[in-house]
Amino acid sequence: MQPIVKALLSRPEISALVMLILVIIGFAIYAPNFTSYGNIRVTLFAFPELGIVVLGVGILMIAGEFDLSVGSVFALAPMIMVLATGRWGFDPYLGIAAGLVVALAVGYINGWITITFSIPSFVTTLGMMFMVRSIAVVLSGGFPPPFPSELSTGLFVSDLGLFRSSMIWFVAFAIILGVMLHRTNLGNWIFATGGQQQAAADMGIDTRRVKIFCFMLCSFLAGFAGMITTFRLRSAIPSLGEGLELQAIAAAVIGGTALTGGIGSMIGFIVGTALIRVIDNGLVMGRIDASWFRFAIGALTIFAVILNIWLRRRAQKMQ
Amino acid sequence: MQPIVKALLSRPEISALVMLILVIIGFAIYAPNFTSYGNIRVTLFAFPELGIVVLGVGILMIAGEFDLSVGSVFALAPMIMVLATGRWGFDPYLGIAAGLVVALAVGYINGWITITFSIPSFVTTLGMMFMVRSIAVVLSGGFPPPFPSELSTGLFVSDLGLFRSSMIWFVAFAIILGVMLHRTNLGNWIFATGGQQQAAADMGIDTRRVKIFCFMLCSFLAGFAGMITTFRLRSAIPSLGEGLELQAIAAAVIGGTALTGGIGSMIGFIVGTALIRVIDNGLVMGRIDASWFRFAIGALTIFAVILNIWLRRRAQKMQ
């Protein structure tokens, strides 16, 4: 028994999972209705939209780079989709494709500038965050364009009871990207590139292409998640996703991803996202006053991460 | 001649300075009134408040850590000062001291938690950012408390023609901290701690104390800068400094500070701050349309950093 507990808890993603479960148990005791069907449903509705962004941001962080422009892409891609379909007369699927292509292009530019001029991706994507947001505002003319009825919401957000179809997309991405990250050679290259770029390059990995791939993946997922939100709200708002970049990085870091690259896991991304959403939801359920709300969020986040580390250390000390 | 140009431009802080001058020349040509006495004055008024924060954030980054809570401390320290003096009946200087002590305490807690539990400072200070902001709102009761007349603004923001006395504070901090960073043994320890923590520890440096010192310095400066702003605004606003953390990190990075620690310089901090303020001011003076404003900020920031790298590479290629 002990050796199994030790082996499991020593893995950062498992200890994070245990920590998440403890936090959930805590809320279940503290906040009535926290575990009610309705609330679980609401939490699961909102989960995929942040979760999909975290997948991309986290994988990019493993490859050793940042993306601060995800929040802006989260707004731009659906804006393009809505305008293309509603105003420029594209076929709905072509409209969706157009939004995603623009997201991919932003990712490519992020990567290309970062690598070609070897400037920190923090600067590139910070600049891009401003630029892309500005384009979203200009395109919308400042106002949310009307949501075209041609865009059927079924594929993205139809209500399936406990969750929406967006959850299926999330699960699909998580499985595909989890396999990619942990089981394919491409995943190995991503870890190697972020873990020790020189070593990876010396072993013949084209770290430039690996990084650009991750930048594009990250942007693509942010755009996709933005579309899901837009379908749910039925409105393409230029302010969508403001502040999302910090939230997504925070989720990845809470899930054990290293800011310096080379370390991270799919389970970690999921746990990190879940923790952020659960804390937010639990505190509202607990009827925290407006002025103290952020205090509680901050304190609980730090506490959860400390708990995680403590669990892992305890496990490692077992013999 | 060539060797001198080469030697100078090869240093990141000098090439950043040249880049800044080129940007300023560009604006002077493009925006009328940009170089008018009035505008230089305005730019110099606003400069120290961001600049002082960047000094702290940058030095902490050299030591290998982040601080996302500076924006909140920027609001809390002057809030304490105003409440202590106006509401709790402290002597004005005691009120100022109380605000700064609280700032130091936040820095200490940031450092203590980060190091004791070895969790990423990104998480600690993100949580602290929320907590401290919340405390500022709670203390203020949601509305800016009246600014006590006992607090004389002379020391901090009296108008000295081309600049305010806040500039003198900034220059004093920049000189003192510049000497500390580049000339004292403490500065050497900071670079060593951020550059290769294991090596620093093996050589007998108490990296824990070095880091906590930097956390406290960073918080102190953020609180001090918040006080200057509050004196200038004559109002302690609970939302003061929102988003400042990202701006300060961006200024440091633009000035050549490495996100991974161990690299950075005082001139870099100053140039980075100046660039952010100059671009902002120049675009307002150039009467850029609101919707395109952020686009221009983002594009110019990326462009300036690329220019900087290009200048340096050119110099290094000279023989």
Added chain:
Amino acid sequence: QERFTYLLHSTPTNVFWQAVKLGFDSACAQIDADCQMVFLQQDGNFQEQLNNLEAALANNPTGIITTFAGGNIFDEALARAEEAGIPIIASNVDHPDGKYRLAYVGQNLETAGYDLAKALSEQFPAEGPIHVLIGVNGPGQVWSETRARGIQRYIEEMAASNPDREITFERIDAGLDLALVGQRVAAYVQSTPTTAYFDTGYWHAGAAVSLRDLGKGPGEVLLGGFDLVPAVFDEMKSGYIQLSVDQQPYLQGYYPVHELYLLNNYAFPAFDVDTGKALITPDDVDALLELSAQGIR
């Protein structure tokens, strides 16, 4: 040629301000003025607004329009502007003491909150306990806190005048994002039976989406808030939103320009305009839809 600058405390992505900008731009076009509207990078970052004001003054404009969401932080700069003879109009949020500006064009935030709560309370159930949720979208930000205070004041008065009924309220940090507000309101409604939700902005549209997700019918939780954006219209038509205060942002951009123009050219003194009278109900929606699509209403 006139050169006017409009300074405000919000970001370009805030839909409300795009309507102000539209009014501002069209007024400027009518008189062929050179106009600039300067937004912030971060909501409520007032020192940045002051920096922008100082930069604008250095450009020697022929008129300044500004919001005073930051209270009296501009006093010193405006005193200098006054001395230089630059006319100033307050818009959207007035100077706390009514100083330094020639006139105010906008709504009274506290009164607007009070009026909204009062109007919506007519739809509260006649019997039983009442529990009201107030969404403070920006804790510590004047525009949000003041509206919330107005709403709160009415609810407290109502409770005081109905001592036999249980009338309570609670404030949550609702956030500034349509999706986030929706999630938080939904979570709250799960845990506590709620009669009505008041938003201090237009984000009650997000709450409507989430309430539908929860399977609540229209009117099960009454929704009221401020400002008209397409999403609010949609949810009014669907019956989820009962009431919205329209402070007519277009006018907040439009009138100040003309007031300055008339003042500078014909010495007509500037005058206050209360733009915040309109309480919009679902019945008004069809009439407004056309104008709304153009961003005017």
Added chain:
Amino acid sequence: MVAVIKEHAFPPEQFVKPSANPLVRCEGLVKWYGSVQALTGVDFHAEPGEIVGLVGDNGAGKSTLIKILSGADTPTSGKIYFAGKEVSIRSPKVAMALGIETIYQYTAMVPAMSIARNMFIGREPLTGFKLGGIGIMDQKSMVDHATKSLTNIDLTQRSPNTTVEELSGGQRQAVAIARAMYFKSQLLILDEPTNHLSVKETNKVLDYVAELKDQGIGSIFISHNLHHIFPIADRIVAMARGAKIADIRKSDTTIEALTDLIV
């Protein structure tokens, strides 16, 4: 900076000339790092199946020379011929495709990755289906081969799933060698491979290099320890300050003469 070649017993005229068909041959390699000239115009060659010992003072340019051959760095000027054809070794991938395998002086390992994964970075064995070179890694085969290689170099105590950062100095070096041993090639470059290695492991490496020669695979072997080089090398090349100062068959010299040269 001009190369100052010290007077010595090995005049350039007597340098060993390449055969008609050398495996690899460089002409006039020059490398500047900023204002430091690491190579001042070096001619170098290696015959198929030949073991070349490369010696010289610290900073002589040995690592720079072999980094250029292995694609980790590109020369400022100069030409490289491989199997008679001029080639441009732009990247390690190109070098590996030509059959040049390298063990770098600072072992190219990713500390946070396991031994098994490190061994196969960039050349992961795949199971079945793949698309554009991407596919599921055959983890079982990776672990099996890693285990076998670790046994070969006597690192049996450690599981192949251990991360490299937990290994001792010599253990890391041993893993790098296991990797190079696994991927057989035409030319093996070893940059001070025996640093950090115990006597036992050192002998294994020397035996292995000799064994490869029997299979017709040549090596370039850098070391400061002539006792490691001399027994196995066919030819010794010495460098100083970015230039070649000796190139001589082992049979034409003695360990003492060489020691005199490089001290």
Added chain:
Amino acid sequence: MVAVIKEHAFPPEQFVKPSANPLVRCEGLVKWYGSVQALTGVDFHAEPGEIVGLVGDNGAGKSTLIKILSGADTPTSGKIYFAGKEVSIRSPKVAMALGIETIYQYTAMVPAMSIARNMFIGREPLTGFKLGGIGIMDQKSMVDHATKSLTNIDLTQRSPNTTVEELSGGQRQAVAIARAMYFKSQLLILDEPTNHLSVKETNKVLDYVAELKDQGIGSIFISHNLHHIFPIADRIVAMARGAKIADIRKSDTTIEALTDLIV
């Protein structure tokens, strides 16, 4: 994991015993890294002015043992006596204060800092005024001493302002040695100091260690190269799998016997 001590010609009963006043003595040092036992209960001592050669297979625990002596790591259990008194070497600072200077196997250098600054990390010379140990560094003296030290170890081509990341493998090692040479102490610990060093520099290091002995300063010298250890050591300690397997005076053994032992 229990230590498996192989049968050998050096039974524990015959291990050299410490004198009445050894400089440093450890008793029963045990070190666990997670579930790996790096030291299984090691007794070790060094006399004042004595040169102890420490040898053993990769992963034997040599670096672990000396890291504990130099304060870079703390033992799981066991006692350390220095100059007769029991001490707890909690940190490198404590070790340095006792007079123990260490050259680590992975040279403790900050890559982005200059040679001169690296040499004096933690012990910067100050000019005049200081406050609580903090003061202005005497950069001239740092550069001068660094230049002198670099000349001592023949690194004259490089300016002391060069950053360490630009140096070749041996050059870095040489800087680490220059640092230890500069700060004279009671006991110098060298963990594989001659790795990456050319023959010339290796001889310098060996000469230097011997010279220190003449001044009464002892050393613990780790190397896999018995040819480096044997000429200068007074006593040889061999380790295997976390335990001491031999502790013998040089005069009582031969290089061949030792080679047999550790292979």
